[in-house]
Amino acid sequence: MMTEDSDSGTETAAQTAVLDSTEGSATDAGARGEGGDVSEGAARGVSRRKQESRRKLMAAARKLFVERGYHDTRPQDISREAGVGHGTFYLHFEDKLDCFIAFADEAAKELDEVLQSHLQGKGTLEEVVREVMLATVEYSAVNPGVLASALTDVSVLWKGDVGRKAPATRWAEGWTLILDQLKDVGQVSPDIDTRLAGYLIVGAIKQGGAYAQRDHLDLHVYIDSVTQLFVRALKIQ
Amino acid sequence: MMTEDSDSGTETAAQTAVLDSTEGSATDAGARGEGGDVSEGAARGVSRRKQESRRKLMAAARKLFVERGYHDTRPQDISREAGVGHGTFYLHFEDKLDCFIAFADEAAKELDEVLQSHLQGKGTLEEVVREVMLATVEYSAVNPGVLASALTDVSVLWKGDVGRKAPATRWAEGWTLILDQLKDVGQVSPDIDTRLAGYLIVGAIKQGGAYAQRDHLDLHVYIDSVTQLFVRALKIQ
DNA sequence: TAGGATTATTGACAAATTGTCATTATGGGC
DNA sequence: GCCCATAATGACAATTTGTCAATAATCCTA
Numbered sequence: 226m227m228t229e230d231s232d233s234g235t236e237t238a239a240q241t242a243v244l245d246s247t248e249g250s251a252t253d254a255g256a257r258g259e260g261g262d263v264s265e266g267a268a269r270g271v272s273r274r275k276q277e278s279r280r281k282l283m284a285a286a287r288k289l290f291v292e293r294g295y296h297d298t299r300p301q302d303i304s305r306e307a308g309v310g311h312g313t314f315y316l317h318f319e320d321k322l323d324c325f326i327a328f329a330d331e332a333a334k335e336l337d338e339v340l341q342s343h344l345q346g347k348g349t350l351e352e353v354v355r356e357v358m359l360a361t362v363e364y365s366a367v368n369p370g371v372l373a374s375a376l377t378d379v380s381v382l383w384k385g386d387v388g389r390k391a392p393a394t395r396w397a398e399g400w401t402l403i404l405d406q407l408k409d410v411g412q413v414s415p416d417i418d419t420r421l422a423g424y425l426i427v428g429a430i431k432q433g434g435a436y437a438q439r440d441h442l443d444l445h446v447y448i449d450s451v452t453q454l455f456v457r458a459l460k461i462q
Numbered sequence: 463m464m465t466e467d468s469d470s471g472t473e474t475a476a477q478t479a480v481l482d483s484t485e486g487s488a489t490d491a492g493a494r495g496e497g498g499d500v501s502e503g504a505a506r507g508v509s510r511r512k513q514e515s516r517r518k519l520m521a522a523a524r525k526l527f528v529e530r531g532y533h534d535t536r537p538q539d540i541s542r543e544a545g546v547g548h549g550t551f552y553l554h555f556e557d558k559l560d561c562f563i564a565f566a567d568e569a570a571k572e573l574d575e576v577l578q579s580h581l582q583g584k585g586t587l588e589e590v591v592r593e594v595m596l597a598t599v600e601y602s603a604v605n606p607g608v609l610a611s612a613l614t615d616v617s618v619l620w621k622g623d624v625g626r627k628a629p630a631t632r633w634a635e636g637w638t639l640i641l642d643q644l645k646d647v648g649q650v651s652p653d654i655d656t657r658l659a660g661y662l663i664v665g666a667i668k669q670g671g672a673y674a675q676r677d678h679l680d681l682h683v684y685i686d687s688v689t690q691l692f693v694r695a696l697k698i699q
Numbered sequence: 700t701a702g703g704a705t706t707a708t709t710g711a712c713a714a715a716t717t718g719t720c721a722t723t724a725t726g727g728g729c
Numbered sequence: 730g731c732c733c734a735t736a737a738t739g740a741c742a743a744t745t746t747g748t749c750a751a752t753a754a755t756c757c758t759a
Binding site for chain 3: 552557
Binding site for chain 2: 377429436442454
């Protein structure tokens, strides 16, 4: 629930990591999606070399998954596009699915950064909702076609245990934290199940984003409408 | 918009086909997802024979896609599970993706039937929302693991043109019709963008259903909470 | 900086999978 | 029963996946 006692709706939801999971994903050892040890800082030498291969593979994978979709993207296509040897792919990923999960995770991490930067100092329910919508729209504009993959339900592709939570789940739980904080400051109705609401919101944004993109909605109208609906659902009646 | 002039909220949304698309899906000729000519009535002889093969393949595909997911299900597994020759798979489907789309479509059609049976004579916003939630919960209970596939965003798997609308899109548009009717009878706020709201609702139900299943939510509580949120978002303020 | 140790890359290869098609089987019509 | 049309089959070729011994790059130490 998170103890928070500010009396008005300011600075409520900032700094809540929404999507970040601080993990890479390689297959060197361990189960699918358990991630390799690609540390964030710029490494040197041997490690630097491996990172560079991985970076090229990830960029190629993103390009092809977005352009052709999962079905029509082959591991060999990814290595060729990346300009590395075929075997290198399997050095970094267990198989195509592992690579896809890594791609989705990377995208989710990027989206989280955009969300963070938008949430600074936003306090009221409407401000928070609007900023998150702005952030997703902004991310989609800069990274066309990536959002849908980033928030895909991997369980349809694979029934195993991903080893960590799916991006959509992490995002939903981030929303739960935000809504709890907003509830504490009287911006969200106390009888709302914030956990469930978090999941519903994420699902709605996924589907709504796909629709807005497909039908070329005016993005300001889109943001206004979604904000309107979310605020009405959540506010104190 | 559909002209409807009853003065109170009864018999509003019944008979609106929500998910049905009245199409099969085979590959005999035509593009992916364009569907074969498997007529509904019980055919005789040669045609009957072909239908029976298809039925066995579809049943096997459903079982394996649900149990193992898309990635770990191979066309050869499906033919073996179905007890037909390997070549028969390719007689009925272009490839694995075509088969998956057929499966998702079949599931969407079934869900639509459940929705239809639940919507008879439900008139108020809350009644409609509650019944749809009941229908999805009921369908998920009878067909564990199928809903997520039925409503999957195929565009992540494949970037081509599916030739007809995806189940989730059809369902969203069904919601739009229902909401328009409810708007006409004063149950839904006139300033709601019903088309967008339809998409948001479908997305929310997808994600919420996955969450409810994964965390074994009490289904009555789940239905109550979702209904509460949807009604608050849509009702006249 | 030579040289040996360590880590990463590579592409040839074996294994597995996909997709085709000539052949065989089944049902319908006469 | 015979012939025609349609469907099923599985052996086969083509493609793709995944492995691994050989090679290359970097690091470390004297």
